[in-house]
Amino acid sequence: MTRADSTAPAARTAGPARVGTGRAPGTFGELLQGATSAEQLDFLVTLPIDRGAEAVFAADPDTTDVSVFPPRKHRSRRLVQLMLREYGVPGGGHLDLRGELPEGKGLASSSADLVATARAVADALGRTADCGTIEFFLRQIEPTDGVMYPGVVAFYHREVRLRERFGALSPLSVVGVEEGGVVDTIEFNRRPKDFSPAERREYDGLLEEIGHAVRTGDLRSVGRVATRSAVMNQRLRPKRLLQRMIDLSRDVDALGVAVAHSGTALGVLVSRSDPEYARKTAETRARATELAGGAAVFHSCGQPAPDHSSPRR
Numbered sequence: 001m002t003r004a005d006s007t008a009p010a011a012r013t014a015g016p017a018r019v020g021t022g023r024a025p026g027t028f029g030e031l032l033q034g035a036t037s038a039e040q041l042d043f044l045v046t047l048p049i050d051r052g053a054e055a056v057f058a059a060d061p062d063t064t065d066v067s068v069f070p071p072r073k074h075r076s077r078r079l080v081q082l083m084l085r086e087y088g089v090p091g092g093g094h095l096d097l098r099g100e101l102p103e104g105k106g107l108a109s110s111s112a113d114l115v116a117t118a119r120a121v122a123d124a125l126g127r128t129a130d131c132g133t134i135e136f137f138l139r140q141i142e143p144t145d146g147v148m149y150p151g152v153v154a155f156y157h158r159e160v161r162l163r164e165r166f167g168a169l170s171p172l173s174v175v176g177v178e179e180g181g182v183v184d185t186i187e188f189n190r191r192p193k194d195f196s197p198a199e200r201r202e203y204d205g206l207l208e209e210i211g212h213a214v215r216t217g218d219l220r221s222v223g224r225v226a227t228r229s230a231v232m233n234q235r236l237r238p239k240r241l242l243q244r245m246i247d248l249s250r251d252v253d254a255l256g257v258a259v260a261h262s263g264t265a266l267g268v269l270v271s272r273s274d275p276e277y278a279r280k281t282a283e284t285r286a287r288a289t290e291l292a293g294g295a296a297v298f299h300s301c302g303q304p305a306p307d308h309s310s311p312r313r
Contacts, residue, residue, distance in 0.1 A: 018059050022119025024112040024147050025052035026101040028174045028267060028298050029260030031152065031222060032210050032229040034203030035195045042193060043163055045154050045210055046146050047226075047258055049174070050301040051100040053112035055120035061091035068095045075110065075141055076117040082137060083121045095120070104182025106263015111145040114138050118148075135160050152214050154207060166214040169222070172300050173277075174258060175284040176267030177292035179241060183263050193236060202232070219271045223249075223256025226269065230259040239266050241291055248287050252280045267298070 025048045032045040057080065066084075068077045073095075080095055095117060101109035118137055122129035129137075134148040139160040146155030146162060154163040195203070206225050213221035227249075230242060239245075245257050245266055253276075255269040268284045270277060281297060288295035 018124060020057050020059075020120045020123025020125070022055045022057075022116040022121075022123060023052060024115035024119070025049060025301055026107045026109060026112045027145055027147055028176060029106050029258050029263060029265055030145075030229070031226045031258055032154075032203075032206055033233065033261040034206070034229065035193060035200055036207070037197065037200035037204050040200075041156050042158050043154050043207070044145065044157050044261070045166070045207070046149075046152055047169070047174070048147060048150070048152070048301050049107070049298045051107075051298060052147075053097060053099040053101065053109065053116040055098075055113070055116035056096045057093055057117070057120040057124045058096075059089070059091060059093040059124045063092045064090075066092045066095065068097065070097065073097050073113060076113050079114055079117050079137060079141055080121055082140060083118065083125075086137070087125055087127065089125055093124070102178070104263070105178050105265045106183065106260020107265060108145040108147050110142070111138075111147050114141060114144060115148045131162070135162070154211070164211065166211050169214055169300050170217040170219050171272040172219060172222075172255065173270045173272055173281060174267035174298040174300075175270065175281060175288055175295055176265055176298055177241065177245070177288050177295050178263075178265045179239060179292065181264055183237070183260075199232065219255050219269070223254070223269045226258040227256035229261070230257050230266065233259065233261045237262060239264075242266060244291055245288070248284060248291075251287075252283050254280055254284060272299070 027046045028049050030044040031047045035042045066077050066080045076095060097113055099109060101107045101112060103109045115134055118129055118134045131148045138144050143158045144160050145157060146153045151168045152166040156163055210225040239259055245268060249257055249268045255271060257268055259266040270280050285295045
């Protein structure tokens with residue numbers, strides 16, 4: 001078990017570059033989201049997926065302006081300016097963002113944009129930004145998911161700080177739907193959650209259980225924890241389709257459900273090593289489409305990077 005030490009940039013020169021690229025995955029909501037009893041901190045457990053954001057940054061020493069496309073990506077623009085100032089690099093440049101994630105649904109589109117941006121700027125400046133360095137910069141922008149880390153992690157999203165790495169998730173798919181509308185996830189995550197002592201103790205247990213389940217490849221337990229977390233979240237951000245999706249998961253003998261705790265998406269989890277994967281996925285997608293008017297299939301992704309963070313305190 002590890003905790004990151006990410007209080008300052010940790011970058012090294014990697015040769016000159018004027019155009020850089022970066023990419024980051026989204027996460028299908030969270031496998032678990034709650035608050036601990038000992039630290040009294042809100043946390044989430046990521047479910048990284050094979051869709052995300054890509055950034056291309058062209059540095060321009062002949063201008064002080066930073067332009068961004070699409071222009072609405074104001075937080076990414078702020079991040080570019082922050083990194084240029086922190087690294088003492090004169091000039092500006094242009095950032096081009098392309099994403100595969102719908103906004104305001106709880107799939108970490110904003111976090112993916114920012115992580116991809118940080119990697120593209122570092123690449124353009126001839127520097128290497130590790131996960132702790134990216135945390136340092138994003139902490140000054142907004143609360144965020146832990147999508148800078150590969151694999152599944154427990155993350156203090158308000159503090160923008162790693163709690164623990166769990167490693168790679170055994171491959172699974174998410175047959176996902178969304179209930180319409182958008183949620184300002186940044187604003188939602190800033191609101192205090194009035195978890196009771198009993199709820200915090202239960203979240204402690206669920207956090208331990210899902211960490212063990214990911215490490216041992218126990219997807220049934222992953223699904224059980226994710227479903228329980230979805231149910232516990234109903235009083236904070238209710239999903240009108242949750243019980244029907246849980247029933248659907250049970251009917252097809254899937255793993256359970258995962259939700260965007262601060263968004264509008266929810267989905268049924270299916271193991272990709274299941275001998276009946278094709279049937280279960282097709283049946284789930286057809287029935288979910290009937291419920292929500294449409295459904296999409298996402299796939300988990302991400303292998304763990306070598307763990308060089310400091311021992312957990």
